[in-house]
Amino acid sequence: xxxxxxxxxxxxxxxxxxxxxxxxxxxxxxxxxxxxxxxxxxxxxxxxxxxxxxxxxxxxxxxxxxxxxxxxxxxxxxxxxxxxxxxxxxxxxxxxxxxxxxxxxxxxxxxxxxxxxxxxxxxxxxxxxxxxxxxxxxxxxxxxxxxxxxxxxxxxxxxxxxxxxxxxxxxxxxxxxxxxxxxxxxxxxxxxxxxxxxxxxxxxxxxxxxxxxxxxxxxxxxxxxxxxxxxxxxxxxxxxxxxxxxxxxxxxxxxxxxxxxxxxxxxxxxxxxxxxxxxxxxxxxxxxxxxxxxxxxxxxxxxxxxxxxxxxxxxxxxxxxxxxxxxxxxxxxxxxxxxxxxxxxxxxxxxxxxxxxxxxxxxxxxxxxxxxxxxxxxxxxxxxxxxxxxxxxxxxxxxxxxxxxxxx
Amino acid sequence: xxxxxxxxxxxxxxxxxxxxxxxxxxxxxxxxxxxxxxxxxxxxxxxxxxxxxxxxxxxxxxxxxxxxxxxxxxxxxxxxxxxxxxxxxxxxxxxxxxxxxxxxxxxxxxxxxxxxxxxxxxxxxxxxxxxxxxxxxxxxxxxxxxxxxxxxxxxxxxxxxxxxxxxxxxxxxxxxxxxxxxxxxxxxxxxxxxxxxxxxxxxxxxxxxxxxxxxxxxxxxxxxxxxxxxxxxxxxxxxxxxxxxxxxxxxxxxxxxxxxxxxxxxxxxxxxxxxxxxxxxxxxxxxxxxxxxxxxxxxxxxxxxxxxxxxxxxxxxxxxxxxxxxxxxxxxxxxxxxxxxxxxxxxxxxxxxxxxxxxxxxxxxxxxxxx
Numbered sequence: 001x002x003x004x005x006x007x008x009x010x011x012x013x014x015x016x017x018x019x020x021x022x023x024x025x026x027x028x029x030x031x032x033x034x035x036x037x038x039x040x041x042x043x044x045x046x047x048x049x050x051x052x053x054x055x056x057x058x059x060x061x062x063x064x065x066x067x068x069x070x071x072x073x074x075x076x077x078x079x080x081x082x083x084x085x086x087x088x089x090x091x092x093x094x095x096x097x098x099x100x101x102x103x104x105x106x107x108x109x110x111x112x113x114x115x116x117x118x119x120x121x122x123x124x125x126x127x128x129x130x131x132x133x134x135x136x137x138x139x140x141x142x143x144x145x146x147x148x149x150x151x152x153x154x155x156x157x158x159x160x161x162x163x164x165x166x167x168x169x170x171x172x173x174x175x176x177x178x179x180x181x182x183x184x185x186x187x188x189x190x191x192x193x194x195x196x197x198x199x200x201x202x203x204x205x206x207x208x209x210x211x212x213x214x215x216x217x218x219x220x221x222x223x224x225x226x227x228x229x230x231x232x233x234x235x236x237x238x239x240x241x242x243x244x245x246x247x248x249x250x251x252x253x254x255x256x257x258x259x260x261x262x263x264x265x266x267x268x269x270x271x272x273x274x275x276x277x278x279x280x281x282x283x284x285x286x287x288x289x290x291x292x293x294x295x296x297x298x299x300x301x302x303x304x305x306x307x308x309x310x311x312x313x314x315x316x317x318x319x320x321x322x323x324x325x326x327x328x329x330x331x332x333x334x335x336x337x338x339x340x341x342x343x344x345x346x347x348x349x350x351x352x353x354x355x356x357x358x359x360x361x362x363x364x365x366x367x368x369x370x371x372x373x374x375x376x377x378x379x380x381x382x383x384x385x386x387x388x389x390x391x392x393x394x395x396x397x398x399x400x401x402x403x404x405x406x407x408x
Numbered sequence: 409x410x411x412x413x414x415x416x417x418x419x420x421x422x423x424x425x426x427x428x429x430x431x432x433x434x435x436x437x438x439x440x441x442x443x444x445x446x447x448x449x450x451x452x453x454x455x456x457x458x459x460x461x462x463x464x465x466x467x468x469x470x471x472x473x474x475x476x477x478x479x480x481x482x483x484x485x486x487x488x489x490x491x492x493x494x495x496x497x498x499x500x501x502x503x504x505x506x507x508x509x510x511x512x513x514x515x516x517x518x519x520x521x522x523x524x525x526x527x528x529x530x531x532x533x534x535x536x537x538x539x540x541x542x543x544x545x546x547x548x549x550x551x552x553x554x555x556x557x558x559x560x561x562x563x564x565x566x567x568x569x570x571x572x573x574x575x576x577x578x579x580x581x582x583x584x585x586x587x588x589x590x591x592x593x594x595x596x597x598x599x600x601x602x603x604x605x606x607x608x609x610x611x612x613x614x615x616x617x618x619x620x621x622x623x624x625x626x627x628x629x630x631x632x633x634x635x636x637x638x639x640x641x642x643x644x645x646x647x648x649x650x651x652x653x654x655x656x657x658x659x660x661x662x663x664x665x666x667x668x669x670x671x672x673x674x675x676x677x678x679x680x681x682x683x684x685x686x687x688x689x690x691x692x693x694x695x696x697x698x699x700x701x702x703x704x705x706x707x708x709x710x711x712x713x714x715x716x717x718x719x720x721x722x723x724x725x726x727x728x729x730x731x732x733x734x735x736x737x738x739x740x741x742x743x744x745x746x747x748x749x750x751x752x753x754x755x756x757x758x759x760x761x762x763x764x765x766x767x768x769x770x771x772x773x774x775x776x777x778x779x
Contacts, residue, residue: 001410001411001412001413001477001696001699001700001703001704002410002411002700003409003410003411004409004410005409006409006410009409075409261778264771264774264775264778278775281764281768284767284768284771285764285767285768287771287774288714288718288766288767288768288770288771289718289767291715291770291771291774292690292694292715292718292719292722292770293690295693295694295697295715296689296690296691296693296694296719297690297693298693299411299693299694299696299697300689300690300692300693302409302411302693302696303411303412303692303693303696305409305411306409306410306411306412308409309409309410317689317692317693320685320686320689320690323682323686324686324690376675376679379675379678379679379682379683380675380678380679380682382682382685382686383672383678383679383681383682384678386682386685387654387658387678387681387682387685388658388662389658389661389662389670389672389673389677389678389681390662390669390670390672390673391673392673392674392675393669393673
């Protein structure tokens, strides 16, 4: 038992390390996509870096060579990410496009379309977004109401999408829409890709409770999309959407956050019952609990990587990541604020202990418990796909969509 | 990246699993619970025949000379079967103590007999309903004689040999001593406990002949070392027990109908079972790291052992109790098999001291590491 690379993995790591050393940007702050109000300069640095990676084959390590990938293994992809994370490279602009949209295109679009779209996306010339969620279709995403109606060789789209990351700087998007409301929910959907600069598309940022804006609302008014941009058959949009969603579970995670070590640091500084809080047994027990959760996730990842290293598919244990880490972010932050007493409410980084990391984390954690699958949906997934328990009874399963109680 | 057991170790696990499925079905556990036997001699004999009591005993002493990783996979299967045998006392605790702190003579005397199954050994630390610490150990060793009360001693009613944590009067320090439990000046009383499939006894030593063992110089840290090793191994038993509980709950949730549908289709039940799974996976991952540290005698062993223990105790206690809850009324009856894991979860969870103290120990180790 060890965490060591195999000789082949080690060779690849050294090769990557060498390449990064010679090619990674030297700037201190690269400016990732962490807010909607993205600077053109950050985007252009990200495009440059992406092009460089693509040229070297590192932009999509597991993709086949014909699409500009390296034809490499998943473990190689992990090794590359591990090494790249040591540099301040721009991140976040292309993840959805290359992680979810383009793989969907590769599975469903024509050869000519892939020849046209894959390479510019890979090189960061064109950015893609995903248009699934709607105000009335969140966890139940097959309940989308945005509709597309056939008009000659085109479709006319009307409706609204929401939680669309990057919509304001994206060139293309993939969208799931309702093309037949007279059949049950999953059967009336179709799937398209479209030009985000099409007339009739209006994009508005959403302001989150944290004050920040990472997502958009996207409104469609008579947006015209050619039928040639349909992926999959009419009415089979759900099947196509599943390809995207499979990839989503691989792409969405929780960022590195303040953990037991930050809490320990805080507990040494604050006083509880006339003693440093770290001397308090309850505080120590909480630190131990979160340590065990963090380490549990870290080593669960090592178990999954071991499977990848052997060329196997990771086991179902890899599905527990977000459902453990997102609530932990929130609980730990809340506990850390409690240790600060009344001043725990301060979120001015100049006045609050440890520059308000816990206050900020507590705010954003509320979103992470929802994004990319709520705690509840993720527990359903574990129960159904891992343990083999039956799905909930679905009252909308065999009812035409337009006859459902809440459809409008 | 090779954070997994080897193919050979997985094969051994499979072999132990098959042996226990054939020879230690839950009816055997019930027989021990309901009968007068302290343990299942038949199952124990079978484990000896497979050579498992000598797993980590060096070949020169008649053992298999394998690594602690082999013990981990065996432990997981013993836990899954809730096997009524003295494996943890004799193998994880006493054998490891003798291997590490026995004199050459003691090793030559005891290890071959432990490997061959000729004797069963155990380990006696607590003395009362109080968390043991270096200041409250009252049992004393002086001039080859041991005096004091130990309880609860696992498998103490029938074990042949006992490693006892004592205060050595000559050096006024904590040490370990070996006692032959058939010697004179010993009174044994079997105790009534939550889990009668695992015997526990009170043993009163009164000027009992015994031999002092070696020490690193800090006897209490020697004891902690034994507990750390056992914590990792027992965490695998806990994981096996937790998985068995989850599996039982899952089968029942698929089988049982209420309000016209399988109870496993209700989210309240599904999420409970998902939580069992999540806790088990977190425990497994911590215990894998514990196993790796045990095998490498790594610098993080103390931390990893405490983390394994905290996570596995949480997983097994939760899975065992929620298994009964999933079963509803039938799960609370004597006929139901849910009780075996419910009982065992507490015995394993408390066997090496309270979780509160392990959490404290974990944070203390983290502080030392980061200072």
